[in-house]
Each structure stands twice: as structure tokens, then as C-alpha cells.
Amino acid sequence: MTALPKPQTLSLTVNSKPVSMPVPQGVSMQEFLHEWLGLTGARMGCGQGICNACTVMVEEPGKLPREVRTCITGAHWFEGKTVRTVEGHARQNADGSLTLSPVQQAFVEGFAFQCGYCTPGFVTAATVLIERLRAAPVPREAVERVVSEALDPHICRCTGYVRYHTAVRDLVLATPGLVTA
Amino acid sequence: MRTFLLTLAGLAIGGTALAGLVFSGALNRSVVSRTVETPLTAEQIKALAPQGAKVAAAADCYACHTARGGAPWAGGMPFETPFGVIHATNISPSREGIGGWSRAEFHRALRDGIAPGGRHLYPAMPYTSYRGMTEGDVDALFAYMTTRTPMPVGNAKNGLAFPFDQRWTLAAWNFLNLPASVAEPNPERSELWNRGRYVTEALGHCGECHTPRDLTQGLRTSKALTGAVIEGLEAPDITPAGLTHMGFSAASLATFMGSGLSAQGAATHQMFDVVHFSTRHMDRADLLAMAAYFFDRDALTDEAPAVLPEPAPVAADVAARAQATYAGLCAGCHGAMGEGIPHVSVAMRGNASLRTASPSGFVRAVLAGLPAQSFPDGERMEAMPSFAADLDDAAMADLTNWMRAEWGGQAPTVQTRDVAAVRATLTTRHAAGD
Structure with missing residues (x-):
């Protein structure tokens, strides 16, 4: 029996809130989100970095946002980073109600998901794509391709791919500034 | 000017003589009966x-x-x-x-x-x-x-410049x-060794990648199988010394060629294609013969399992930085102790890619990632992500040095410029981390 891993302080920003606490070395980011922060939206699917149900957004100043798989990435890798999980996309209003993000709203309106297990990953992927397009718009004819490339790594066992794709494509085309003339 | 004219005249005469020899057929040496x-x-x-x-x-x-x-x-x-x-x-x-x-x-x-x-x-x-x-x-x-x-x-047009066209x-x-004659069986060696030489050299043409080439791109036969760089990647030394250095025995080499997987890791890059299209379809007897020839043995005997190399010393600061990187980005699939996950990711402890003379294959795999690969009998290794955007040259050099020392027993001699040289061969897609 090996000794328990030594705790090491982990400080980062999650969904706009600073977080700092001792976390044993070797804990995955997903375990940390679930067990230490109670954020269970980033789902454990394959645990091997294949299905992408566990992805979160990492936002660094001066850099484009990225999608990172939390099941295969250690919690301490996120030291000092700014992370947005699926819980951090909707906006809470003064009366306690929630306003969904444009991506979440598009998925609801497009009946994009069925069981919903993969949805946090698709929300992350689509949001990262839209943020990247805001920084570097693409021609209209490239939209299908960039949407496919962004969603391609995500696995949906209910095979909701077409509706996810349609929802993201339509949102990209309807949002000003993402597509060049 | 005079030298230039003489050179030009020399080239013209040489070229004409060469053309004469070529068209007279004096240079043709057929081995076809x-x-x-x-x-x-x-x-x-x-x-x-x-x-x-x-x-x-x-x-x-x-x-x-x-x-x-x-x-x-x-x-x-x-x-x-x-x-x-x-x-x-x-x-x-x-x-x-x-x-x-x-x-x-x-x-x-x-x-x-x-x-x-x-x-x-x-x-x-x-x-x-x-x-x-x-x-x-x-x-x-x-x-x-x-x-x-x-x-x-139809055949695609080649893109060769004059005079190579x-x-x-x-x-x-x-x-x-082109050798004038071909190798005859060596009567002093066993049938196994001779078969191995034939399969390795004439059929398998292993030397075409693993033997260095001279200025004319001819194989330097005096340096046969000592390793070469091909399409930017190192084809490692596969002489008995080179194979032993990577941790292979004759038996594990035969397993590796037949299945693409062994305790030394998985076949990757161009060698995956070799296994996928060629060696996995070969008879076991021929794989054993090749292994015997590669290790220069007349017979294969039972061997004790290979002993893992002792870790080499690494500076404490390098090890600390590398261990943080490993725990953050690698351990999720390759295990905290480098043990890997069966059917998902290879073990890094004892992995041949950490023991080759050049670290380029390992560095390339980490920076560019690897596609998912299928092996015989339903065996499979999942895709390796690209880490080019996560690791700068210094972090990558630390990680490489520590892993090579810890699990490959190699002295930590990798420099940031070695990483930069590999990074220069990546496409923009890898560099962006997509």
C-alpha cells in the first residue's frame, strides 16, 4: 500500500470565481471539479480522452480559448488558469432566473440533445468555436467545415450529430461578425 | 574564368562519355537469367x-x-x-x-x-x-x-528538378x-540465419530506411542497419547493439514485428505502416528467422525477460518540472508510474522510444500526437493528442530528459534546440494545438 499522495495547494479561477485549496497530487481535473467543487457538469465518459464529454474551456489573456479534456489532465495543470465549465455558460439574473448562453439556447431550440450526457462537451466545443470565429471570421462557404472540425472529436451515443451541427451552423450564420462577407 | 571553362569542358566531356556508356548499355548489369x-x-x-x-x-x-x-x-x-x-x-x-x-x-x-x-x-x-x-x-x-x-x-506526375527528372x-x-551480384546463402551459417537474411534484406528491404545513405542516396552498406533519418524521423539503429540498447530481445522483436506491440511499446510513424501492411501478415517462422538474423544468431534459445534499465541521474529542478508536466498531461493515460493502460496507451517504463540514440521520435510523438492505431487480434491503441501548444521547447526538453533517464536509463543530454528542430517539422495545425 502506497502512502496517500501529498496535498499541494491549487489556485485557479473557475466560472469567474477564484478557488484555492489543498488537493492531493495526481488528482485529475475532472475529479477535482466533481469532488472538491461539486461541479458535475463535465462528464466522465470514456476516461481515456476519446469521447470529449468532459471538456472545459480554458481562457488565457491574449490567447484564443481552448478546449481541454479534464479526464486525462491533472488538476494541478490548471494552476493559475481561468476555466469555464458547462455550469459557467448561463447567466444568472437578479431574480434568480437563468438566461442560457446563445449556444445553449440554440441546442434547446434545435432539440439538439436527447439524453444530454455529451452536451456539456458540445456546449464547450461550440462556444470555443464561436469565440475563435469572433477573433478570426471565416468565409460563409467554410462554415460547414469549421463546424464539423470543431464538433468532430465529440461522441454522442444517441447520435444527435446532425441536430448539433445544424444548431451550431445556424447560430454561426446568424451571429454578426463570425462570417466574412 | 579559365577554371570555369575547364570545368564546363570537363562536364561536357564527362556527360558525353556517360551518355555514351549509358546508351551503349555498358553500365547495365542484369541479374535476370x-x-x-x-x-x-x-x-x-x-x-x-x-x-x-x-x-x-x-x-x-x-x-x-x-x-x-x-x-x-x-x-x-x-x-x-x-x-x-x-x-x-x-x-x-x-x-x-x-x-x-x-x-x-x-x-x-x-x-x-x-x-x-x-x-x-x-x-x-x-x-x-x-x-x-x-x-x-x-x-x-x-x-x-x-x-x-x-x-x-493514371500515374501521378513526379516533381523532380533537372537533372533528376x-x-x-x-x-x-x-x-x-547497384550490386553486380546478389548474396548467396552463407554455408557457415544456419538455415534460420540465412532465411532471416533473405527475408530482411531481399524481401523486407529494412535497410532502405534503417541504413544511412551517401551523397548519391546510395545505401552505405558498411553502416548497414545502424539507423538513418527518413522524412524527418529517425529510423533507429537495428544492429544487435542498437536493438539491445532499445531493450529488444530476439523473441520480443519477433512479437513486435508480428503484432506491432511488445513490452518495448507500439510501432508508430512509418514503422506502423510496415507492421500494418507487411510484417503482421508474415509467417511466424519468417519473423523468428528475421529476429535471428537481426541478432546475428544461428539459433534462437529461450531467453530471460529483459531487465529494465536503471534510472540515470537527473538534476532535481529538471525532474521537478518534468514530473509536474507528466502528472498534468501524461499520467492520465500513461499512468503515474509509466505503466500505461492495456488497449489504450502504451507503458512508458522501458519504452524503446525513450532509449534510442536520438530523442526525435519521442519528441515528434508528443508534439504532433499520433492517430489511433489498430493491431492484430482486435488490439488497439487510442489516439495520442498533440501537445505542441502546451509545451514549449524548454518544458519539452525537461520532460524528455527526465522520462529518458527515469524509464529509459539514458543520460539527460537533450537540449532545447533538439526539440526546436523537431518542432520545425510540424504543420501549422500541430503548432496551433488543434
């Missing part, structure tokens, strides 16, 4: 074709002569050479391929490098190795290839680099 002028009968072809399938697998014809996603045997696979891009040709029995070739013409192309009409093949086609094939094996291969489905696919100049190349 007259017996193959007699065509094979339809019955012979039918009987020989199954053996030809085995020869084609061992000689790895398909990997080069079929473009990924292209029609079988229809060519089109591009090869980057120092002289430009060459495309493998259609070798299906269609008009664009080897349709209508006689038995003798097939023998000449394979063993002398000369196609019908006297057209010289580029030595990207390993006829210098195939030259050692037996008449029987070439006949069997001819029978197999002529009974494939004809694919009416002048095929006749290859007569001179052949004069320099």
Missing part, C-alpha cells in the same frame, strides 16, 4: 499466386503502391526525397500498371530497376534490395500481381550503387 524468357502458363500462375501473396506481404509492396484511400495497387502514394517528390506507380494489371508485362519484363523491373522499353525506375522503388529475391519468389509475385483486379488509374542518368546511379 534467360530462363524467365519462357512465359508462365495459366496453370502455373494459378498455382503460384498464393505464394506470391506471401511474397508481396513480406516485400511490403502494398504500403507504397496504394495511396491512403486510393484503389488497391493503383499507386499514387507520394514520397519526399532530397530531389523532389516521387509518386509510387500503378502496379495493378491495367494498361496504366503492369498489364501486358511479360514474365521477363517483371523480373527486370524488380531486380534490375528497368521497366519495359528500357525506362529506368527511380531507386525509391527498392530494386537494389529486391535484386536479391529468388527467381521463384519473383515468379510467385508476378503470378499474384497479374491476377489482381486491374485498376484504370532525366531517367537515363539512373544508369550511372545503378553503376555506382
